[in-house]
Amino acid sequence: MPGGYEWLIIIAVLLLLFGAKKLPEMARSVGQSARVFKGEMKGLKDDDARAKQADEPARTQELPPAAPQQTPPAAAPQAQPPAAPQSTDRGTGQAS
Numbered sequence: 263m264p265g266g267y268e269w270l271i272i273i274a275v276l277l278l279l280f281g282a283k284k285l286p287e288m289a290r291s292v293g294q295s296a297r298v299f300k301g302e303m304k305g306l307k308d309d310d311a312r313a314k315q316a317d318e319p320a321r322t323q324e325l326p327p328a329a330p331q332q333t334p335p336a337a338a339p340q341a342q343p344p345a346a347p348q349s350t351d352r353g354t355g356q357a358s
Contacts, residue, residue: 264272277285 280288
């Protein structure tokens with residue numbers, strides 16, 4: 263960062279280059295540009311904050327509270343009727 267004498271030299275050079283009439287106009291222009299830039303940066307931060315606030319309630323509204331799911335009772339396995347014994351004549355191979 264320039265010290266006291268360095269600032270004086272810089273101002274003197276600027277005065278010689280641009281003249282006494284142009285220097286205040288340039289300083290005003292730089293100040294105004296800095297204000298606009300600062301305002302835009304604040305606007306961007308505010309927009310981001312609003313977007314976050316709007317996004318958070320939307321998330322909670324999108325997800326309904328978890329309701330317990332009702333599962334159907336497990337069906338008892340149906341017992342198969344026992345197969346009727348078939349009597350066969352072992353000698354002839356015919357059913358009786």
